[in-house]
Amino acid sequence: MTTAFKIAAAQFPVFTPQSWGEVEALVGRWVDTAAKAEAKLLVFPEYGSMSLAALFAPDVQADLHGQIVAMQTLRDAWLALHQRLAQQYGVYILAGSFPWQVAPGRFHNRAWFCAPNGSTEFQDKCVMTRFEREQWHIDGDTALKVFDTALGKIAVTICYDTEFPLLARTQCQAGAEIILAPSCTDTLAGYHRVRVGAQARALENQCYVVQSPIVGEAPWSPAVDVNIGAAGIYGPPDRGFPDDGVIEQGPLNEPRWVYGVIDPAQVAKVRAEGAVFPFKHWPESALAPALTIPL
DSSP states (O other), X not given: OOOOEEEEEEEEEOOOOSSHHHHHHXXXXXXXXXXXXXXXXXXXXXXXXXXXXXXXXXXXXXXXXXXXXXXXXXXXXXXXXXXXXXXXXXXXXXXXXXXXXXXXXXXXXXXXEEXXXXXXXXXXXXXXXXXXXXXXXXXXXXXXXXXXXXXXXXXXXXXXXXXXXXXXXXXHHTTOSEEEEEEOOSSHHHHHHHHHHHHHHHHHHTSEEEEEEXXXXXXXXXXXXXXXXXXXXXXXXXXXXXXXXXXXXOOTTOOEEEEEEEOHHHHHHHHHHOSSOHHHHGGGGOOOOOOOXXX
C-alpha cells in the first residue's frame, strides 16, 4: 500500500545558458532544493529543454527547425543528467520534455520519467497543437503508458493532451492514480485551457493531476519566446479533497517550486466512497448518437 508523499511541481524558467555546465548546475540546484524540501516526485514542464538551443550559434538559435536538429547532440546528456539526479537524491523526476528525433526528419515531444533505481521510461505527446504540427512539424504518437512506481501508478499527459478526456481516461482505466501534466503555453488563455483540462480530468477520473509550466521570456527563441503559467496540484472536488479541487496553486509566472501532499490511497477511497462516482459511471455517458430535430 502506497503512502502519502510530497510532490514538487516546477514553475521552471526559460534561461540562456552559455555552457553545458550551467545547465547541469541550474537543474541540479532545482532538484537539490526540492529534495531538501522532502519532495519524492519532481515534475518539470513541457519543453523545459528548449533553453539548450542557446548553446548553439545565433543562426541556429533563430532557426525553428535547425535548433531541434542541433539539440539531438545533447539529448543523451539531458536524459543522463536527470537519471543521475534521480539516483543521487533518491527521487522520481519527470524531466522537461525534449523534441526527440525518432526517425530522419521526424520528432516527438518526449518526456522522460527517471526513477531512483536508475531506470528510465518516456511518454510522448499524442495530440499536437497547431504550432507543433503546422510550423514546427513535430509529430504525435499513439502509445499511452502508466508507470507502476513505489509512489503509486503515475501517467503523463503533455500539455494539449490534457484537453482530450479519452487519453487520461485510458490511462486511469489502466490503473493511473496520478497524472502529470507538464505544459508550455504562450498566452494566459492557453494556460487556462490546460488548467481547466487538468481539473476536469481530476474530476471525471477521481484522481490527482499535477500541472507544471515553463515560465518567462526568451526573445532569442522562436519556439519558447513567451511562456505563461502557474503550477497546480488538483484533485476531484469530493470527499477527502478541497471543495474546489485545488490542493495547491502557484503564483502566475514566478519561477519556483509548488509543493503539495498526495495520498494515492485517497484515489481508491473517493472512487469507492465519493459523493458521486464519475469514474465508475463513465460508461453510462456513452449514450446513443444525438438526433437533430427540426423545429
